Amino acid sequence: MTALSxxxxxxxxxxxSRGGTEPDVVRAARTCLSAGAHGITVHPRPDQRHIRTADVHALxxxxxxxxxxxxxEGNPFAPPREGYPGFLALxxxxxxxxxxxVPDADGQITSDHGFDFSRDxxxxxxxxxxxxxxxxxxxLFVDAGCEGLAEAARVGADRVEIFTGPFAEAAARGDAATALALCARTAREAQALGLGVNAGHxxxxxxxxDFLTAVPGVLEVSIGHxxxxxALYAGLERTVEAYLAILQAPAGAAR
Incomplete structure (x- = not known):
């Protein structure tokens, strides 16, 4: 079964947005784990706009x-600064x-592309x-359909995480077939190179x-936004349980 982080x-x-300690990040994470989630993901950014260094230690x-x-998660090239020691130091x-x-710049609202294998x-x-x-x-965070995936194996990575943003956008339009085919091709190529496959965004x-039915052998999905x-409507515990039910469904039983 694919793991949910x-x-x-x-x-x-x-x-x-308010300051203080509420809502409590650790309490929320504990609720997710109590509901059956397999792990927790955080992406501390140098500007500390959400997860902070102290949160990383507590989690x-x-x-x-x-x-x-x-x-x-994080950009290993981003230099340390006040309050953020750098990704490798964390x-x-x-x-x-x-x-x-993840190769994201400081000013990005969210991660939106994978590594350039010819450059990075x-x-x-x-x-x-x-x-x-x-x-x-x-x-390593990678784009679906990227070229040069063998470089990820050459530099010693264990897995790749397929950036699923374009698939999600296509699915919302009702036209996901091409994006799914790219994700599935990338997953098969990675697996043939001995790399595990994660997915997220x-x-x-x-x-x-639909994604898990089309894309073989995904080891982990990280889902947050x-x-x-x-969970604002259904509650955190019930929402995690709903995701786990999807992950447990037989192949071909997608909604």
Missing amino acids: VNVNKIAVLRN SALTRECGVELNL CDAVRPAQATL MDRLQPLVAELKAMGCRVS DLSQDNLG ALIGE
């Missing part, structure tokens, strides 16, 4: 207590089970080696079943 960034956005303690994985401090490397790999290779020496599984209850939005 819940991204709790949006809980921190709401907290930071690391929670996931260790609960015996589940912490997936820490990983060294908390030793997440998985480090997902030589810089990435020593960073991947450092993370693996820390005991982290390393995943704008996956929701409306499109997740849609899940937290849906």
